[in-house]
Amino acid sequence: MDFELKTLTPARICAEKCDALIVLVAGEMNAGTDAVSKMVTLALKAGDFENKAGKLLSAYRPEGVAATRVLLAGAGDGSAKSIRTAVHAAMVALKNTNARRVLLSLCALPQAGQETARAAVLACADAAYLYSTTKSKPAEQKLRQVLVAVSSLAASRAGFEKGVGLASGLALAKEWANRPANHATPTMLAQAARDLGKLPGIKVEVLGPKEVAKLGMGSFMAVAQGSEEPLRFIVLRYDGGAKTEAPVVLIGKGITFDTGGISIKPAAEMDEMKYDMGGAASVLGTFRALAELQPALNVVGLIPACENMPDGRAIKPGDVVTSMSGQTIEILNTDAEGRLILCDALTYAARFKPRSVVDIATLTGACVIALGAVRSGLFSARDDLAQALSSAGEKSLDLCWRMPLDDEYAEGLKSNFADMGNVAGRAGGAITAAKFLQKFATELPWAHLDIAGTAWKSGVAKGSTGRPVPLLLQYLLDQVDVPAEAPPSAKPTARRAAKT
Ligand code: BES
Ligand code: MN
Ligand code: ZN
8 A cells, every 4th residue: 555645625525536535533623614614514414413533524525625424533532542543443344345545634634744654554554454465356455545544744754654664564564464384384474574684674584493593592493393384583673773782572473373381271262273373474574664664673482383283292291392592491381382492582582682582472461361451461560661551552552461470470380300391280371471481581581472362363353453563663662762781791602591
């Protein structure tokens, strides 16, 4: 989809030929003399239209307007959130029409600015997304062009561009998360990453089973050993900052399908475990957005990718494996596999002497119970990092909520046969999973996002949400002007980490 930003006067908006004109109406409307302003004023006065977010009034070929359809869309208080609701409602109303070219007017908004433009573009792209990869007769994407009209270019341009960059990252994340597991194997994910490597500023390296064995990633390899599909460890680099500048490392859980392994999951809704690489998809999407926006910072993306399958060679409950950190793990439940692949990626992350490490994972059903589909779970022992991620979530309307990490939560991870078990009972399951990961991040400025409830929707609207690409991108852009802390002086070695 093509987005364009323009300044248009009310008269020009009326005269612009397009299939649909969406007019966002918030707060008090200036009673202009053009046809659209008159329509708004009349409809508000008559009580046939309210500017509450999500309310719509439509007209077909009204006099004095060149657009085929006009949709007045209530945008409430004009906040980014209300604008998202308004644009979403208007786009849904246009879904079954033939509209190819849409004019989206933000001119009547009282405080139109960067946030407004970004929210409008993003909501538009989000609502227009269509999955088609594995359909024999894909539905046609009718909407081709969106012209965003504003009253001041200077006040909107940066937000508009951010929205366009973010939209392309979000679409990529959705695409890969939505693909069925047989169309999104670890090898295919690695190819998707390699394709990103063709974009400016991005380099990609892919490790296979041999290299991963050489690194000693015994925990990651243990999960992969039950599958015919070979594992991949994907390393992406976006170099936009100075060479000496410490990078942010993003780690995405890339379980391309989670059967549970020998601790097999029930059949109902198991198809949704194709989304268990939602964290990986969000890392790919974020890199796509970085390539579009070219911010001045360095970012590393790490994606351990494999399937979790039951098999003659699969790990069994009770098996003990040695992680790359040297710490041993008793695998009490093969369905707690996400933490087993992430822990080795966390150990690997230390080599980048990162300014921060954020892992993103569809990690626990318990997080879905705790926070539902509204907020992702945020875990970090670093207040500054937790604060930065929380506020990035608020700003980008991609919310998260900080959860505790008291050491008492780690009690249940004790094992008689290894340094730790991989599960700790049902109580506080999202937190105990985070405590497990924390054992591999003791020397890192680390945060963990559990996106099990937010990465996809179930039911009739089943599909990826692309979250938390907006949060991650906002967090990264917020880092551009923040001086990085000096990198930790000593690189934690495998042995040292094992003893702590
Ligand atoms: N991928 C799942 C988590 C999940 C479950 C995400 C439901 C979204 C919806 C993860 O690998 C898993 O199976 N976790 C187990 C952990 C348990 C065995 C301690 C879970 O949550 O049940
Ligand atoms: Mn699992
Ligand atoms: Zn999983």
